[in-house]
Amino acid sequence: MTIASATPPPSRRPAWAGRNYTLLTAAAVVTNLGSQGALIAAAFAVLQVGGSGGDVGLVAAARTVPLVLFLLVGGALADRLPRHRVMVAANVLNFLSQGAFALLVLNGDPRLWQMMALSALGGTGQAFFGPASEGMLMSTVSGEQAGRAFAFYRMAMHGAGIGGAALGGALIAVVGPGWVLAIDAAAFAVAGALRAFLDVSHIPPREAGGGMLSDLREGWREFVSRPWLWSVVVQFAVVNAVVAAAEAVYGPLVARDDLGGPGPWGFALAAFGAGTFCGALLMMRWKPRRLLLAGSLSIFPLALPSAALAVPLPVMALAAVMLLTGVSIEVFGVSWMTALSQEIPEEKLSRVSAYDWLGSIAMVPLATALAGPVQSAVGRTSALWGCSALIVLLTAAVLCVPDVRRLTRRTGPVAASAPADSADTEGALGRLG
Incomplete structure (x- = not known):
């Protein structure tokens, strides 16, 4: 039996x-x-x-x-x-x-x-x-x-x-x-x-701190001590702002004047959503060794939608551009989250994340408010080409930061609470790479 x-x-x-x-x-x-x-x-x-x-x-x-x-x-x-x-x-x-x-x-x-x-x-x-x-x-x-x-x-x-x-x-x-x-x-x-x-229960108890302002200062020190971190956040403060201006202000105007109304613009935005889904699916299988190098290179395609609206491209070509952009932003997003999770001490993750969020959204209201006056001053086409140029220039500048090019995927969590200085970080990344 x-x-x-x-x-x-x-x-x-x-x-x-x-x-x-x-x-x-x-x-x-x-x-x-x-x-x-x-x-x-x-x-x-x-x-x-x-x-x-x-x-x-x-x-x-x-x-x-x-x-x-x-x-x-x-x-x-x-x-x-x-x-x-x-x-x-x-x-x-x-x-x-x-x-x-x-x-x-x-x-x-x-x-x-x-x-x-x-x-x-x-x-x-x-x-x-x-x-x-x-x-x-x-x-x-x-x-x-x-x-x-x-x-x-x-x-x-x-x-x-x-x-x-x-x-x-x-x-x-x-x-x-x-x-x-x-x-x-x-x-x-x-x-x-x-x-x-x-x-x-797996998270260690928090040690008593010196108050809210002390916690914010400690989070700021963690943030500014890492060139790869603050440089990318500064980059995205501008990138998110110009993308928001292009998509929230100029995109609907181009759709109204040249593409046939809101329907084609909605189709293009849906293609972007489908691209983000496909990009996340891609990143479930692809594990780029140099996280931020792969992520930063994927930001260059974000310049394409503004350029496509400046031409403007036909609806299907615009949708293809938006699809590619959706895939690209997910390559960056997953790489960025992975870098934060492995490099930032657990007890400081939320404070660093808050500085990241603040940098990412702080300029968006200003950019959308200024989009109309800028269009009046230089014309919509020039404004859109300017959006594309800013994205390309800032992304190229971020790639000049050594830590962005060298930060390497690890197989375990961050081991220490104190941030390393730039030289120590590059040495550790070289050994792990």
Whole structure:
């Protein structure tokens, strides 16, 4: 008689997809499904009560301003407290603010100041959530499988975002923006419940610090001590700004005047979304040895959409360019997350992430505000070529930084809390390479 083996069946999940990683990914999918549709719903909620395009911009800006103001505080707090508690508290704030927004819209008479105030609360929640979330994710995965794990996480987020935008647009047409906002509020509640079950026992207890300002100064020292880190963040402060100006301001204008209206522009943006999904899929298999060299080279294609709009290219050619750009940005994104996770000490991840976030978004409102005056001064075509030129020049400048070219993928987590100086870093990277 054959005796059944007592060996448990192998897990269907890969080794890098542990409990925390699975919970984080599931929660991110839920929130992205709701939030992408809610962004569209908020704009239509303003228009539904007779608001203008300028009013839509005010509601969007009301969300961005507190996000910029509170990011550094959020990063310091997430490195001081258990990160999952910060994430859950931020989700609760987003649930309450978005739920109140939904009730106002469903009751039929929301005021502009009310929508701006609730959007500001949502931005505040995001300011505290973002650094805590990145720190939690990067402390959950380490070693040679980190890149694959980050790629899958981003692929799941992008897939949910694409689906959420499509579903949200359809639901707005059927049931109205208020119910889409209510669904987003419910998504925050579900995601917060999932994140409450995160296990943080593997994270060492935080040592008592000297206060919030001391924590921020320590995070700043960590940030500026690494040339590869601050140089890329400075690069993206400008790159993100000019890309936002091109896509949010010039793109719709070119579509209106030369491409046949919003439909072709929406198709091009959908191609970009598909590209991000394909790029994340690529990075699940490709592990470039020199992380930031591969990532920085992939930024050059970001100059192509502005150039394509300057010509302008036909719709299908523009969509192909946007698809390539989506793939490229994911090559950079996964490489960047992997570099942060292996080079930054765990107890400082959220503060460094906050400086990264702040640099990435701080100039976006200014660039979008100045896009119109710049177009009036030099013409739309020249402005778009200028966007492309800035991206190329800044990317070339970043590649002149030795640490960007030399930083090499490791197979284990960062070993020390103190940042190395440039010479020590280059020596360590040379040995590991």
